[in-house]
Amino acid sequence: MTTSDADRSPGSPPIDQVANWLMSQALAETTVDDITEGCFVRLHAAGIPLVRAHVAFRTLHPLYSAVGLTWTPRAGLSEARFQRPDDAAEIWRRSPPYHLIKTRTDSLRRRLTGPEAFFDFPVLEEFRDQGATDYLVYVVIFDQEMETGIWGSWLTDRQGGFSNEDIRALQRIQQRLAVALKVTIKDQIARNVLATYLGRDAGEQVLKGQIQRGAGQRIHAAIWYSDLRDSTAMAGTLPAQDLLALLNGYFECTAGAVLAQGGEVLLLIGDAVLAIFPVREGGPTEQQACAAALEAARDAQRRLAGLNDARAAKGQGLLAFGLGLHLGELMFGNIGVPERLQFTVVGPAANEVARLEGLTKELHRPVLASAEFAGHLPLAWDSLGRHALRGVDGPREVLAPPPAP
Numbered sequence: 001m002t003t004s005d006a007d008r009s010p011g012s013p014p015i016d017q018v019a020n021w022l023m024s025q026a027l028a029e030t031t032v033d034d035i036t037e038g039c040f041v042r043l044h045a046a047g048i049p050l051v052r053a054h055v056a057f058r059t060l061h062p063l064y065s066a067v068g069l070t071w072t073p074r075a076g077l078s079e080a081r082f083q084r085p086d087d088a089a090e091i092w093r094r095s096p097p098y099h100l101i102k103t104r105t106d107s108l109r110r111r112l113t114g115p116e117a118f119f120d121f122p123v124l125e126e127f128r129d130q131g132a133t134d135y136l137v138y139v140v141i142f143d144q145e146m147e148t149g150i151w152g153s154w155l156t157d158r159q160g161g162f163s164n165e166d167i168r169a170l171q172r173i174q175q176r177l178a179v180a181l182k183v184t185i186k187d188q189i190a191r192n193v194l195a196t197y198l199g200r201d202a203g204e205q206v207l208k209g210q211i212q213r214g215a216g217q218r219i220h221a222a223i224w225y226s227d228l229r230d231s232t233a234m235a236g237t238l239p240a241q242d243l244l245a246l247l248n249g250y251f252e253c254t255a256g257a258v259l260a261q262g263g264e265v266l267l268l269i270g271d272a273v274l275a276i277f278p279v280r281e282g283g284p285t286e287q288q289a290c291a292a293a294l295e296a297a298r299d300a301q302r303r304l305a306g307l308n309d310a311r312a313a314k315g316q317g318l319l320a321f322g323l324g325l326h327l328g329e330l331m332f333g334n335i336g337v338p339e340r341l342q343f344t345v346v347g348p349a350a351n352e353v354a355r356l357e358g359l360t361k362e363l364h365r366p367v368l369a370s371a372e373f374a375g376h377l378p379l380a381w382d383s384l385g386r387h388a389l390r391g392v393d394g395p396r397e398v399l400a401p402p403p404a405p
Helices: 014-026 032-045 089-093 096-103 122-129 164-198 200-207 231-237 240-260 286-313 348-363
Strands: 052-058 064-072 076-083 107-111 134-141 149-156 216-228 264-269 272-279 321-337 340-346 367-370 382-387 396-400
Touching (some): 014 032, 032 052, 032 064, 032 076, 052 164, 096 107, 096 134, 134 164, 216 240, 216 286, 216 348, 231 240, 240 264, 240 272, 240 321, 272 286, 286 367, 321 348
Parallel strands (some): 321 367
Antiparallel strands (some): 052 064, 064 076, 107 134, 134 149, 216 272, 216 321, 264 272, 367 396, 382 396
């Protein structure tokens, strides 16, 4: 990344240009990575002798609790995600930013060479051994509870360390970096939450303003509906925590397989999964959407077999599920009451796929597909005849897929 002429104001000092650029990013539609790398690159180009720059922040995400971004002139920007639970908790508690947060201090400086060198944190010796001479660390808190904010650090290898002018420039920039990142981080968290609770496409639709009841669009998609067997009996006998653990393991097998194949999980209804593999212009064809859905079904069965092996080893009962696959038209949009909406799919095709899943119990087949679905995949399907599906006009041909190759 380089500093373009558009970033420069005629006659403005270089640090002013960086500050102005950060303020423009606070109003732009951009990313945390672009803001961070752009800031660090511009500071380096402005003459600040950075050998390493780092920024980190907490985030709201089901898989990780914080994100750290580190930049060096040689390697550029790299990202680290800190998962739940934090395996590096002890390292974090012995770090300079943790000290700042706990002592409610904004910043500290540590010389790494010369008579003023001081190593009260383990990481400082690592930086010194890498050739660094001076270290600045800071925290910018966004709320009184100190639950959100950013923490970052600046490192140089210049002999004599940072100058007083360098420090004033960095202190000025880190406040503006925090402002730009605060806006973008909140937007990223909103997208994470909506994608987690509504699904990727539904979340994007809501962010675009599609929040009116009845707003929606017609889509063509391969449709997946699966349901856990004997869940009612298990719910009546298992402790709550054990039941939740069982359901999460089951969803890892089913919903996890859908996501791995590019599908969209719309609803987790008790122990059922409603998902779609949309057919889009310029995107997946009907054949590709059906192929992805069938591969997800096979992947789910493989995952469940692994889960059952683990359960059997613990003396626990085995799990099974039924799955219906269909291809059809759906209405994808908002339904409910004005105060409580749900973004989902409705229509005859959604009803038909649920009836197919229900038929798996009668036909003793774990996976059943409609003729509309099977017709797009040239496989040795096993036709199980025509069956009446409640709420669906006329008997429909029902097929079972061949074993996975």
